[in-house]
Amino acid sequence: MKLMTGNEYVESLREYNPDIQVKGKKVTSVADEPLFKPGINAIAVTYELAHQKKHQDIMLATLADGTRVNRLNALDYSADDLLKKLEMTRLICKWTGCGQRYLMHDALSALAEITAMMDAEKKTDYHAVFNDYLTHVQRFDLTCGTAVTDAKGDRSKRPHEQADRDLYVRVTEKNEKGIIVSGAKANITGAPYVHEFIVLPTRAMKKEDVDYAVSFAVPVDAPGLKMIAKPAGRPGDSEAPFSSNFGQSTALVIFNNVFIPWDKVFLCGEWEYTGKLAEAFANHHRHSCIGARAGLGDMIIGASALMSEYNGLPPVEVPHIRRNMGELIRITEGFYATGVAASVYGRKTVAGNVVPDSVQSNIGKLMLAEQVYDIFRIAHEISGGIVVTAPTPEDISVEESGELIERYLVGKHGTTANERINMARLLEDLTASKEGGFYSVISLHGGGSPEAMRMSAVRNYDLESQKVHILEKLKCFAKVEGTCKDCVTCVNDEPCEETCD
Ligand SMILES: Cc1cc2nc3c(=O)[nH]c(=O)nc-3n(C[C@H](O)[C@H](O)[C@H](O)COP(=O)(O)OP(=O)(O)OC[C@H]3O[C@@H](n4cnc5c(N)ncnc54)[C@H](O)[C@@H]3O)c2cc1C
Structure with missing residues (x-):
């Protein structure tokens, strides 16, 4: 090989x-x-x-x-x-x-x-x-x-x-x-x-x-x-x-x-097998997308933390920056966790290979599809307007304007304007440029439109057992009113006739 x-x-x-x-x-x-x-x-x-x-x-x-x-x-x-x-x-x-x-x-x-x-x-x-x-x-x-x-x-x-x-x-x-x-x-x-x-x-x-x-x-x-x-x-x-x-x-x-x-x-x-094949692909692919977009989230988390530092605001110390960093981490690790769950709860196929749990992988992909827009918004809030207004490398390379830029766009003491501008440009590239738009749309539609994920999640979710559980519980509640207190906290799957009567 x-x-x-x-x-x-x-x-x-x-x-x-x-x-x-x-x-x-x-x-x-x-x-x-x-x-x-x-x-x-x-x-x-x-x-x-x-x-x-x-x-x-x-x-x-x-x-x-x-x-x-x-x-x-x-x-x-x-x-x-x-x-x-x-x-x-x-x-x-x-x-x-x-x-x-x-x-x-x-x-x-x-x-x-x-x-x-x-x-x-x-x-x-x-x-x-x-x-x-x-x-x-x-x-x-x-x-x-x-x-x-x-x-x-x-x-x-x-x-x-x-x-x-x-x-x-x-x-x-x-x-x-x-x-x-x-x-x-x-x-x-x-x-x-x-x-x-x-x-x-x-x-x-x-x-x-x-x-x-x-x-x-x-x-x-x-x-x-x-x-x-x-x-x-x-x-x-x-x-x-x-x-x-x-x-x-x-x-x-x-x-x-x-x-x-x-x-x-x-x-x-x-x-008759085309739907099964399309769905099997989507299931594996949505699971992969979860890992892929977590990688993008990692980059944006790192760049946002550095941007905040270059602005002179240590991200772990300034309360609202810390909260926003926490949100970036919550979102990224939140949808990644569904990928982990989908892996752990996978099932074996007739071919012997394993597929991720389809409810978890669809939900994870749906979460990232919608929350990628929040990731971008939060990165922008942390970083400031320089994300889209940083001067071009061509202007920086002209001696006179380069000096002015270095003087007036500097941030934290001990760092250079260039460091700050480079980080802003990276964030623009990933989140606010034509490429940033591309990352939003690929997150939203890649692997199927959000509606396709909702449909797959609902189709593969065991709704029936949830309905049965509720109906059984209601039967118990109806029986015990005023009589058997134990029945309310009973965890038997079936209504327990003996206890209730
Ligand atoms: C950057 C990028 C890379 C991609 N890479 C690949 C790839 O490598 N391979 C690949 O095969 N595909 C790829 N895709 C395609 C991706 O899977 C599709 O974009 C996605 O499935 C949505 O299909 P669509 O773009 O045709 O949109 P549409 O299907 O036109 O969806 C637009 C809207 O219409 C709704 N809709 C569509 N049909 C119906 C219907 N019958 N009834 C009611 N509502 C409907 C959808 O829910 C959605 O809201 C990629 C997409 C992007 C954006």
């Missing part, structure tokens, strides 16, 4: 020749495209961390035969694995803002379960195809983009009801060698600089949508596959200390009669 370094990953991109357009121009070399550099850097970190001894316990997973692979390319077999995956996404995102590659872990985990389920129930052979694919990504230490969200068109209509039949990815032809697919997937993270895509259905399909019930893997440069991509982060922006180095591209990925051989097809026509 290979464990690439960051540089080897960048070089490996030269072996692919994908059809990509960014800002109206065709990309000739992904590895050398400056507009993708922050995104490539972020994924390179996922390779580099796996080589650092102090991080290998969480960055590497050990397979049954004893070989070690990047945990992002491995399945989870225990609560401990889920906890390590959570810590891994937090670590990666604390470095990069968004490490992007964890989507593939979540897609592989979902496919492991649902292909095994289909084989058991429908006598298909998808699980062996999946296992071969898993070995393939592990052997070459690949990064796969995960393409779930279709273009979708009119949201009130199902796939087969759309005016344009290709608004969801569909199978247009099947032959003995494989299938041909057309359609589009939107908002796909990291698409330009991954090796392959794993394609999953975005929703539960009905019988009429059978052509849209499809899941497969495909190299990024397959004939007929085109991407219209956005730059990653804020490349080349002198006011972006973080996102000129680390960022995330997304792309509209279009399939125009793309051939997929059968040995890369994980589901084709089994429409």
Whole structure:
């Protein structure tokens, strides 16, 4: 099994020749495209961390035969694995803002379960195809983009009801060698600089949508596959200390009669399993998002504390700053704790891998989706207006204005204006810039809209047992009125006739 370094990953991109357009121009070399550099850097970190001894316990997973692979390319077999995956996404995102590659872990985990389920129930052979694919990504230490969200068109209509039949990815032809697919997937993270895509259905399909019930893997440069991509982060922006180095591209990925051989097809026509597959992916992915956004929270907590110090207000001593720091920590550790709970209460699947508890992972993702806006607001309150008004590096580099800036924008005695301005710029980059807006929207919608999480949480929550409990209790209360006092504090599940009468 290979464990690439960051540089080897960048070089490996030269072996692919994908059809990509960014800002109206065709990309000739992904590895050398400056507009993708922050995104490539972020994924390179996922390779580099796996080589650092102090991080290998969480960055590497050990397979049954004893070989070690990047945990992002491995399945989870225990609560401990889920906890390590959570810590891994937090670590990666604390470095990069968004490490992007964890989507593939979540897609592989979902496919492991649902292909095994289909084989058991429908006598298909998808699980062996999946296992071969898993070995393939592990052997070459690949990064796969995960393409779930279709273009979708009119949201009130199902796939087969759309005016344009290709608004969801569909199978247009099947032959003995494989299938041909057309359609589009939107908002796909990291698409330009991954090796392959794993394609999953975005929703539960009905019988009429059978052509849209499809899941497969495909190299990024397959004939007929085109991407219209956005730059990653804020490349080349002198006011972006973080996102000129680390960022995330997304792309509209279009399939125009793309051939997929059968040995890369994980589901084709089994429409009854599409909802299960979409939900399994969402469950793993929302769990990963919890770790990812905790990493972003860590960065904002550190930067806010330093900003307050540079302002001359020690964050632990000044009461309202301390309260606000406490809020930042409460939010970040609060949603992270649901990720821990989801790991501890996970369940084993028919494939033998473990999935996080779906109520906890959905609730955690919902919490971070909504509370990321509070994190940004509190960081702004702690830091002051300089977050958006700090002079540009170009003005600082002019001698006369540089001196004025150093004189008038200084904060705490013993620190320089430059230190204060650098911290303000970092906070602007993470919370109040175009990139800051990106982090809000990815937190809100990445992994599904908040409503999707509420629906999943309610669907998977054991409402029935809560209702039964209340009805049983009411029966007890009715019986004991004025008679048996013990019954009120009784903890038997069933109403206890003997005691009450
Ligand atoms: C930065 C970023 C990165 C992403 N990366 C990936 C990725 O790598 N892979 C991937 O597959 N996806 C990715 N996504 C997509 C993400 O999963 C979707 O954005 C999310 O599922 C919401 O879908 P949508 O954007 O199409 O919004 P919509 O579905 O259009 O949602 C907009 C609103 O409409 C509501 N709505 C939608 N449909 C209905 C309906 N039928 N009835 C009632 N209300 C409805 C929603 O609840 C929401 O309030 C990414 C998104 C972002 C923002």
